[in-house]
Amino acid sequence: MTQDELKQAVAQAAADYVAANAPAGSIIGVGTGSTANCFIDALAPLKDRYRGAVASSEATRRRLEGHGFPVLDLNDVDAIPIYVDGADEINAALHMIKGGGGALTREKIVAAVATTFVCIADGSKLVATLGRFPLPVEVIPMARAHVARELAKLGGTPVLREGFVTDNGNLILDVKGLSIADPVAFETRVNQITGVVTNGLFAVRPADVLLLGTAAGVRTLTVG
Ligand code: 5RP
Secondary structure, eight states, X not given: OOHHHHHHHHHHHHHHHHHHHSOTTOEEEEOOSHHHHHHHHHHGGGGGGSSEEEESSHHHHHHHXXXXXXXXXXXXXXXXXXXXXOOSEEOTTOOEEOOTTSOHHHHHHHHHXXXXXXXXXXXXXXXXXXXXXXXXXXXXXXXXXXXXXHHHHTTOEEEEOTTOOOTTSOEEEEEESOOBSOHHHHHHHHHTSTTEEEESEEOSSXXXXXXXXXXXXXEEEEOO
16 A cells, blocks of 8 residues: 555544544544645545534644634634544654644644544554654744754754744754654653743653554554
8 A cells, every 4th residue: 555545544544533432513623734634534524513623733724624614713612522633753652753744833732632632644653762753843933043052952953944934933943863762751851941832742642542554454552
């Protein structure tokens, strides 16, 4: 199977998971990226069953609205039973690196509200140790140089994502050369740097379910 076919398979599995587990009339959290786009397309036939969706980026909002999904402001929402999103890397503890698409902060906010985080990924995303994919860090523009110096002290090589501004009006530093032995501690440490909005480690709040696309089919992984 091609990588695109694996993405479509996990997206359909996620739509089936939502249909089985999210109550009618509830609000679905929707992530960002090419795998999340496949999920939006797979969820579209079910849109009348749900009150609407919360989007983790402007691109996702546009795609949802293109399918006729009402998109709600998170501040008007009390509960999100299920959030579905992709990842750039994920480990066996369901800690992730996210933010390849630059939507990490809004993704982390929606994930914080959601009861269940369902990660959808093709098999190439499952790794033993996080860090080969450069860690995205969203930074307030005036703090860019300071944050870059502090990230270098932590052992990484920060590279400014050229020509990119987040939906929040900020910059992204992609930190190369990391091997992250303790994702919870590293996520917390990076977020303590003044000027960091958040970083793309999702370990303090990991995924609850991983739907992993493999040549043998979609595997469902949970922790514990
Ligand atoms: C966007 C993300 C995406 O979930 C991540 O980059 C994976 O994207 P794709 O499904 O296109 O591989 O975190 O900010």
